[in-house]
Amino acid sequence: MAERPHPHQLQVHPHHQVHPPHRYDASDKTFFPRRGPSAGELLVVLALLPVGGSLLGLAGITLVGSLIGLAVVTPLFVIFSPVLVPAAIGVFLAVAGVLTSGALGVTGLSSLAWVANCLRQASASMPQQLDEAKRRMQDMAVHMGQKTKEAGQATQNKVQEAAK
Template sequence: MAQNQPRSDVQQRFQQPPHQERQQLSRQVAKTTTAVTLGGSLMVLSGLTLAGTVIALVLATPLLVIFSPVLVPATITIFLILAGFVTSGGCGATASFLFYWMYKYATGKHPVGADQLDRAREKISHAAYDVKDRAEHAARAGQQGT
């Protein structure tokens, strides 16, 4: 091996001064300790949450069974009322937007989608004109044939 050749990462890692090696080891120990502490704490909290949920469910089940003839219809009624309010609000907002769009279109301010509406109107008018011409042509042909 030539002496001017650069050392590889592995060689550099094993030939580090002792104080750097101790610093890396202490960092690794600190990281591992932190990870184990946090992981263990989260596992304990998870277990406590599961136990609390099971206990609450065991205690609440008899109450839910006793009050279900009242709670179920009340829940359905509240759901229907909220659904009605949300639907009403959505329809009102849509109507407001449509009136605003029509106002802008009528005043010539060219709102979004006006080009598509104009093209559709032209296609419909051309189709109606073609149908009218065909009907007139058929009527003339029918008159000439009799």
């Protein structure tokens, strides 16, 4: 078999110019693009500025109200703590009891559903099992009748031989 001549491949590499190390110049790069914001971006900022400001103001008012309420209620908590601590424990135990009874109720219902499903499946296959049991009992009765007949004949034969 004759060898084919390999085609010549010509690879062209562009000449890269080697630049001297470039010093960082802060004016080359900026954090923001050099162009200004678009009209759509300005409209979004102008629309959301009042909303954000009002939400920030409401958060501040809520914080101040919470601090004032805590300052007013703290002495009451200290004064009534002998009553509040047992009441809190009682509420906790009541909630825990309700949740526990609910969990046990769900567990009981799921257990009853499982038992009902097992009974339903067993009752579906029950007629087949009863028919098979009847057939086995009939076979056993026939077999026992045959054995009884054979035993009776054997006994009769032995009695006849003994009488001779």
